[in-house]
Amino acid sequence: VDLKENPYEILVGSGILKDLGAVLKPLRLGRDAFIVTNPIIRRYHGRQISAALKAHGFSVSFIEVKSGEKSKSARTAFQVISRVAALSLRKAPFIVAFGGGVVGDLAGFVAAVYKRGIPFVQVPTTLLAQADSAIGGKVAVDLPVGKNLVGAFYQPSLVVSDVNVLSTLDKRQIRNGLAEIVKYGVIADKFLFHYIEMNAAKALSLHPMIMTEIIQSCSRIKARVVAADEKETKGLRTILNFGHTVGHAIEAANQYKNYHHGEAVALGMRAAAGISCRMGMLEDADARRINAVLTALGLPEKIRGIPCAQVLKCMAFDKKFKAGENRFVLATGIGSVRVIERINPRVIRSAVNAVIGRK
Ligand SMILES: NC(=O)c1ccc[n+]([C@@H]2O[C@H](COP(=O)([O-])OP(=O)(O)OC[C@H]3O[C@@H](n4cnc5c(N)ncnc54)[C@H](O)[C@@H]3O)[C@@H](O)[C@H]2O)c1
Ligand SMILES: [Zn+2]
Numbered sequence: 122v123d124l125k126e127n128p129y130e131i132l133v134g135s136g137i138l139k140d141l142g143a144v145l146k147p148l149r150l151g152r153d154a155f156i157v158t159n160p161i162i163r164r165y166h167g168r169q170i171s172a173a174l175k176a177h178g179f180s181v182s183f184i185e186v187k188s189g190e191k192s193k194s195a196r197t198a199f200q201v202i203s204r205v206a207a208l209s210l211r212k213a214p215f216i217v218a219f220g221g222g223v224v225g226d227l228a229g230f231v232a233a234v235y236k237r238g239i240p241f242v243q244v245p246t247t248l249l250a251q252a253d254s255a256i257g258g259k260v261a262v263d264l265p266v267g268k269n270l271v272g273a274f275y276q277p278s279l280v281v282s283d284v285n286v287l288s289t290l291d292k293r294q295i296r297n298g299l300a301e302i303v304k305y306g307v308i309a310d311k312f313l314f315h316y317i318e319m320n321a322a323k324a325l326s327l328h329p330m331i332m333t334e335i336i337q338s339c340s341r342i343k344a345r346v347v348a349a350d351e352k353e354t355k356g357l358r359t360i361l362n363f364g365h366t367v368g369h370a371i372e373a374a375n376q377y378k379n380y381h382h383g384e385a386v387a388l389g390m391r392a393a394a395g396i397s398c399r400m401g402m403l404e405d406a407d408a409r410r411i412n413a414v415l416t417a418l419g420l421p422e423k424i425r426g427i428p429c430a431q432v433l434k435c436m437a438f439d440k441k442f443k444a445g446e447n448r449f450v451l452a453t454g455i456g457s458v459r460v461i462e463r464i465n466p467r468v469i470r471s472a473v474n475a476v477i478g479r480k
Contacts, residue, residue: 135329142177150240151213157228221247222254229260233275248298252339297383311456364390370435387420395472423478
């Protein structure tokens, strides 16, 4: 990630977790690794990460938080900070975020604020985290009134994505991550999109070579966008929100219950493609390709149990809508998008309606 201050590398591959100690050593982040993780991930992969670090002379302490979004709270963050403080007397600590987006955002937040910042590395273990959330330095915890409301831009010193750790994810989490990957294809990379079309079944079964290829492509795109707009001041990061305007509204309307983020984003991308066609920006054939690849990946086709009016209402609260004006990332083809404001609400309603299921 080509940043002016503190650029960092993203390593992607199959079986590279065992090299973590070796690649960390020359970075001189500290001697004492505090691995923030959850019990599930530790049970599957804890021994491997610990051995990889100890083999190169690092001391290793695990700090576990409960699995799930609830751990992205100020309370948990301060519990983790207290543990790091208690365990790191006379030590040279750095944080290893070993988990999905929840652990990554939380551990990154802890690293950002403890002693006004200690080094941290991301070792993402979900598809969503490898393709997206571990890169870019957005760290945060949630408040009861909304997600990600307390946070910072705080970049990791390294990201290590071993596609082999994905093998223990359940199928729904895999599909969840693949939605975000389709997003990268639509916004920036027609070859990636085509690659997913051709390899949907292999991606679903986590074929190591295919996954390495896919995660590398997504990482490159995210790295490029982040390097161009590190702190989200230039509006360039906005394109990463393709499918997220309607997606977030679906999550909120459903009180984050039935839909995982990626599933809601898949539905949001279907709606965004629909708006793009209605605006004359996207050919119907390309919208059909977007819908078809989402279906091939087992992602939902229709919004169920939420009326259109409810989705539209939740969208009006989107924090990305400036002063009540709507703003959408729309596709102009496979691999290119534009940000459009003040779209006729009827167009939005019609496109959302087309994605609403009967029951
Ligand atoms: N910082 C960013 O730029 C950014 C971007 C997108 C999303 N996010 C955040 O990411 C979070 C969602 O991340 P997520 O989808 O990775 O969810 P998650 O971190 O909750 O992980 C999903 C589930 O998978 C389990 N798990 C993780 N790795 C596993 C493995 N290898 N094997 C078996 N189980 C495993 C976890 O215990 C959890 O139950 C949200 O809080 C969201 O706000 C952040
Ligand atoms: Zn997302």
